Amino acid sequence: MKTIAVIKQRGNRLTKPRKAISTILLQTKFPLTIKEIMNQLKKNDVYTDTVSIYRTVKLLLNLRCIQQIEFGDGKKRFEAVKENNHHHHIICDKCGKVEEIFFKDENYFALQLKKKTQYKIHRHSLEFFGLCQNCY
Amino acid sequence: MKTIAVIKQRGNRLTKPRKAISTILLQTKFPLTIKEIMNQLKKNDVYTDTVSIYRTVKLLLNLRCIQQIEFGDGKKRFEAVKENNHHHHIICDKCGKVEEIFFKDENYFALQLKKKTQYKIHRHSLEFFGLCQNCY
DNA sequence: GTACGTGCAAACAGTTTGCATCATG
């Protein structure tokens, strides 16, 4: 996996927790909280503490292997960044189910923005909230 | 102000902290954290504790007088909901400066979404992050 | 006067920091 290679940049060591966390994030199709990562690690019989997860996650963020997303419940969530996979999320307010959403002409807004502001935009967040099929 | 009237619905009492917090949120043009609300209250010589702010903010959220926004730093921010004022934000990653942004054809995406998903969407969040004029 | 709201203390949840020990390269 590419992430594994990227970690070894700049002399970062490829340790068991780092490998395991990267793999989990690459394999999961929705953003995970620190606790959820912890639970996945346990399932794979990898024992770490939350602090190590926080630190690995910070490293992966710096290396741009993952990105951070918030759903408004005070927990940060983390998700692997894959090529040609830019997407957003719909979250069910009731059961928490997450679905990915892809838009075609997303720079439609980026272009409007360029005209309206002098900020140099690096990234954006766009999430939708509502009720899934099962919850209404 | 409308908020004041709405509070009195359902027998909610119009107390000093509630009035002051509502006014502050109505007058500020960017989303405030709990601490920032606290500081504004102090400036106005209204003494409360953070717990009361949390509770008032929760009330105002339920009454749909304000909305909650996150900028990714782990703090919730609160902003008055005004009529015909639906907007989003650009946040400077360096100095934290916030600018409001208005889009014309925003339901362009809403329509795309309706086709793609069976979720019943209630709201969305859209924030942009980058550097302001002064910071790059 | 009677709920309802406040403000204090204290608990709780998410996250960060310090430091001795461990293990990758």
Added chain:
DNA sequence: CATGATGCAAACTGTTTGCACGTAC
């Protein structure tokens, strides 16, 4: 074997809960 990473304890920040006192209606 040296430096970087881990894992524990402990601190810190944001948020919630419990309860006696105060106050709007």
